[in-house]
Amino acid sequence: MYPSIQVGKYLVSPLVRRDHGGQYVASVSIRSGHASMTQDRLMRFSPLFESAQAAVEFAKAEAFSYIRTRALPVIQA
DSSP states (O other), rough: OOOEEEEEEEEEEEEEEEOTTSEEEEEEEESOOOOOGGGGEEEEEEEEEEEEHHHHHHHHHHHHHHHHHHSOOOOOO
């Protein structure tokens, strides 16, 4: 298990597992809200990685990118 990271209102939890071929598969949980209003987005990625650390870094980067897009203001014409 890798430590979760608080990013504003989001809790980012990278998840890594080893596949049958010995490579690593990355996913990440992005949680927001409290109690019955909690939302959890789980993202699973298809690239395989040679190391657990590479998988974690990829998952974190994808989560941060998702959070940045959610934080951008909506511009209406």
